Amino acid sequence: MIRLFRKAPDSGRPRRLTASVLRHNPADPASAPHWQDFVVEEAEGMTLFIALNEIRATQDPSLQFDFVCRAGICGSCAMLIDGRPGLACRTLTRDLGERFTLAPLPFFELIGDLSVNTGKWLRGTAERLRTWVHAAGRPDLDALEERMAPELAEAIYELDRCIECGCCVAGCGTAQMRPDFIGAIGLNKIARFRLDPRDTRSDEDFYELIGDDDGVFGCMSLLGCHDVCPKQLPLQTQIAFLRRRMAALGF
Amino acid sequence: MEIIHTDVLVIGGGLAGLRAALAARQRGHEVVVLSLVPAKRSHSAAAQGGMQASLGNSAKGAGDDEDVHFADTVRGSDWGADQEVARMFVHVAPKAVRELAAWGVPWNRVRSGPNDAIIDGRKVSIDEPAAAHGLITARDFGGTRKWRTCYVSDGTGHAMLYVVGDRAVAEGIAVHERMEAVSLIHDGARCHGAIVRRLTDGRLFAYVARATCIATGGFGRIYKVSTNAVINEGIGAAIALDTGVVPLANMEAVQFHPTAIFPAGILVTEGCRGDGGLLRDAAAHRFMPDYEPEKKELASRDVVARRMEAHIRAGHGATSRWGEHLWLDITLLGERHIAGRLREVKEICQHFLGIDPARQWIPVRPAQHYSMGGIRTDALGRAYGLDGLFACGEAACWDLHGFNRLGGNSVAETVVAGMIVGEAIADFCASERGELTVSTALIRAAHDRAAAEFAGLAAGLGAESAAPLLARMQSIMTERVGIVRHGDALQSAVDELQQLILRSRRLGLRSSRPGANPELTAAWRLQKMLKLAQCVAAGALQRTESRGAHYREDYPRRDDAGWLKRTLARWPAADATQPEIGYEALDVRRMELPPGWRGYGARDAIEHPDTAPRQAEIERLRAELAGAGRDALQDALLPFRHRLPPQLRGANARLGDPA
């Protein structure tokens, strides 16, 4: 027999959930950050995407939040859920208590309520770390492609899976103290391009980008990042490896 | 009024927009890209399964080439596609995959030696030749005669979008995020840019450009259940429609994907079936072979989706508290395969259903997935009706897909069209016609009109509110303009949509929050979406035949004699409640592949009078040019190479080409 859905915590009457949302509208000089409670009736299979949209449609049309794919793919909807960074769209309410808190990701510029400007930070990081394959010349589009070992292609994809959600940065102690810290997301990107033979940059080049306290040496290896990454990227091993490589170059 | 000048304005930061932007940038033009969200969060990132290109590297792709890809695409389209465009596309697709490979996309590669696979429910071993080791591999997808879909696990769109997005950063292309184009600046003949609203504070800007390109993706959100992202509301297509002179083509051609998880509508990729997954009913019976003995689960999407709905209507659906569904069984693929190649699927099942797809079946039912229709353009992406306006990607009707798109042909279209249309944009900017000649009065008028529209809505005291009207529209579309259509239901949909359009002009807002106001944004978009929905419904009502994804119960046959034509919907009067619908005939005498049977689905089309003569002519040409080589024959049947930018004309190398 196939069991379809996880068992509801309590069959019978649906729960009444209280979402406590940290609200603030920086565009409004009169606004100050404050908690506001919203009550919704839980439905089977309800996610925070469904709950927040219901709140906006029926209770407060001005509530701000960001969803795009609503499938855990695009990285738009990261927020603090009961204080912990996570993707709201794929958080089922049945995994939360009757009362829970929602707050915007720290570290990033606040747009309003649960919406933060990750895009601006990520563009800056891409420019700073030059997160593209550096190769000479234009490829010959008519010729057979360069070969690559299947295992290597898979290993690169493993690191390429980052969805730039920002959870790791929100969960990182260093980032809270150092506004220019590149975070696990940045370190993982360097590891990804380092692994890619199509990128001609050397370890010395990468050292230029991350060989300081805003880069790999600022990381305290407390691994808040690793535990909250929704894509379960191997941040722990990658950061440790990069540290060893970069330390060997630096001294 | 703040004015921003640029050579090229690209509206949309998904794969199509970014690739077109890169092409124009590489030719030295200044480009600004607009996006509702950070570019890498565009819906292109959600493409899981892969991208079609006839590399023919893997054993199951051996013998593949442009000709096979072309025929599959045209058959898939149910002969609705523009065959010149299809030829251009299949020729450039291998180049696009190879360019992306050089830029860093970690395409899965051929592993030489025996490889386990599941075909038709059975375990088989596929022997990959040593010569192909390390080249880009491909998987099976519906409606294709070869394994042609190149992939990166099941995160293909993500990997592609990140590479192209970072390339745009490398080229210094500005991406203005959280910006929404709300109208085009035009004088009825020439487009000069767009009026753009900043979503974070509601301010309006005028972007003035020599060339404007709309690449805003699909409009799935006019339906209740859709695999599309919540931002896929079709505003780009709607602002083109608002000009009154630019037509939207084939809006009734809407694709439903067979395997959206039930009831949330989140997609699990066609790769599940391509890799060997099966569809089962309430009795655990594998039903597709009963209907489609040849292609089974891998017939084209329109056919599979229809068979599934019919099977449910015949009483074979599994029941749940939300209604009926069927099962997708990928347990036979095994844990390792699923963890490696179908990883997103595994995550989606875990997080949204709480099941492990290696052990449990996935509840699925077809859901709206793709918009074949869109802004009508020519083969170079130039929109009908306005000079200086271009479109590409899902927002456009370039007409590669006709009435049904093959899986894997869409992300391929985004980059291929980006490469071709981006060059056409650059050519236009370099030409005399590309000079900027706009008057400030015209810009001012466009700006003031948009400002008045928003102010009017914000001050509106009407009794209607947007959320219920939106929900009503979505229900009408899913229930009456869905997979199986009928004249009566379509007529009632058109009538009720007219009522909704009238009601949407009497909105009242509840909030007047300064800065960004999601309610105002939603109210404004509702009016645009209703127009799109009406174009779909009216087009579907008038098309009294069945073709590809457009299936009429009351007209079940494909009618080439009467309907081998493209629908063009225009909306000239702002206060109208229906579009003006016209048609554009497809010319059978210029087809390389005249209409016939698709190889799956029904076999009862009403023949076009030109089909037989054209078929005879093709046979004569083939006989006459038997020794003259492939290129000469191609030029006689359907010349296309001259339409491509020079650097995209070369022959594509394949393994085993004669040296």
Ligand SMILES: Cc1cc2nc3c(=O)[nH]c(=O)nc-3n(C[C@H](O)[C@H](O)[C@H](O)COP(=O)(O)OP(=O)(O)OC[C@H]3O[C@@H](n4cnc5c(N)ncnc54)[C@H](O)[C@@H]3O)c2cc1C
């Ligand atoms: C779940 C899913 C899976 C898919 N899988 C596959 C697959 O495996 N293979 C395949 O070939 N195809 C697949 N497709 C289809 C394919 O992904 C899309 O057709 C394609 O990615 C569309 O790309 P695009 O660049 O045209 O649009 P999008 O990627 O949707 O980008 C649209 C852009 O326009 C912007 N925009 C929209 N409106 C405005 C506005 N008014 N002003 C400013 N900016 C605006 C958005 O912010 C965004 O940047 C899939 C589709 C879905 C829904």
Ligand code: SF4
């Ligand atoms: S290990 Fe700690 S300091 Fe380093 S990136 Fe992760 S969370 Fe930040």
Ligand code: SF4
């Ligand atoms: S590394 Fe993980 S947590 Fe950090 S941005 Fe990427 S996906 Fe998110």
Ligand code: FES
């Ligand atoms: S909305 Fe895309 S990850 Fe949550």
